[in-house]
Amino acid sequence: MRTSERKRTDTTMTETTGDHTDRGAPGASSGAVWLRRALLDIASALRPDRGPVVAREWSDAVRLLDPEPVGFRSVFLIGVGWDGRPSPSKFGETLTAFTESGWEVRRNETEDRGGESWGTARREEFEVRVYEAGRSGLVTLTGWTPVTYPERRLGQPPFTRSTADGVLCDDCHGWGVCLTCEGRPYERRYQRCWCIANNAGPGRCVECAGRGLRHPAIVPWWRPRHVLHEAEGAMPPPVAEAGHESTLSALVDVAQRTCACGEFRCSWRNVLDAEGDRPLSRFVGACQGCDAERAHTFVLPPL
Ligand SMILES: [Zn+2]
Ligand SMILES: [Zn+2]
Ligand SMILES: [Zn+2]
Structure with missing residues (x-):
């Protein structure tokens, strides 16, 4: 496991103000079960005649400096679709179904690229990327739970690999901060983290300048x-x-x-x-x- 150094900093990265148990929805341990069910319920209502399919379920590992993960989040990819013929859009209906189930919905108004649509739905720390394909009638729901930590109490990382809109920084694993000091170089009295000297600013990951993401073209x-x-x-x-x-x-x-x-x-x-x-x-x-x-x-x- 961790060194004593790491143990001492166990709480530094956390902004945890309570655990992730719920106010009317799922607790952390049952989060994945709840999310899967919630997504399938919404998807089933859209196409009662042809059930939704869980195309894949997986988890994203969350790391600090060590290779072994400290936490995980569950991710689900659920598809709803027609046979191979042009189909009317179900996007608006999909977003409405989320709203009616208590999710906060946002439609991404991007330029029309061949009839595709994007949106997001949030409920507490659960999030879903809603996507409709161009003309094929395929709607996908990519949903993820908050990260749960079996042994420690840490805050939520800005990104994990499945949720990043781009490539995760492999130096800070998406945290956006220096993992040696966990972004708080001034907190420990007798130790100063080397990252202070960097132009990226105290605590920020120097590889991604705090974004948590990297541009492969640059590296x-x-x-x-x-x-x-x-x-x-x-x-x-x-x-x-x-x-x-x-x-x-x-x-x-x-x-x-x-x-x-x-x-x-x-x-x-x-x-x-x-x-x-x-x-x-x-x-x-x-x-x-x-x-x-x-x-x-x-x-x-x-x-
Ligand atoms: Zn690849
Ligand atoms: Zn980084
Ligand atoms: Zn540092």
Whole structure:
């Protein structure tokens, strides 16, 4: 486990003002069970005729300086979808369903990229990324619990790998602060952390300047396993694969696949396309481990 040094700082990073047990909703230990149920209930109501699918469930580990994790959060990817034909948008209805269940909803007003929509829903420390694909009718809910710590009491990190909108800083693991002093270099009387001398400012992680995220373009050596691809030029467009009846079943497949770097976490986007009379379901995303572009295309049965 930890050194005595680490033990002494056990409470420094926490802003914990109580534990994460609830005021009407789930306690920390039952958080994952509660969230899974809540998401499936909302998703089922949207498509009573065709049940939602849990495409993948996993956990994000939270670390400090040591390689072994100090905490975990549970993450669920749930898909709701139609067969491979253009479908009317269910996005507004989805957000309304969250609102009616007591979630605070925000629609991300980004430019229309082929009919896709994004939004978020929050309830206490639970959060859901709501996404609707372009024309395919696929709606995905990516939900996560707060981080729970089996042995220590720490605050919530700004990001974990699945929740970061980009690549997590591998120096501070998304905390955005120097992990040697846990961001509070002045608190210990006889110790000054080396990070004070840095321009990034006291306590801030110098690698990401406190953002918790890194730009792989700035640190190209950081993704050595992709050098081969880069040297060979851009990745060719993916060959369309057969074997799926619907975008939803393709999503379940894609969610099990990993990037060349070994990471499976990826914020997938989807669009329904066509090549002649063959409907194509295209998935694209940026790897949440190395930021490489990932793409898969599936041929769906003819309409
Ligand atoms: Zn950092
Ligand atoms: Zn420090
Ligand atoms: Zn990767």
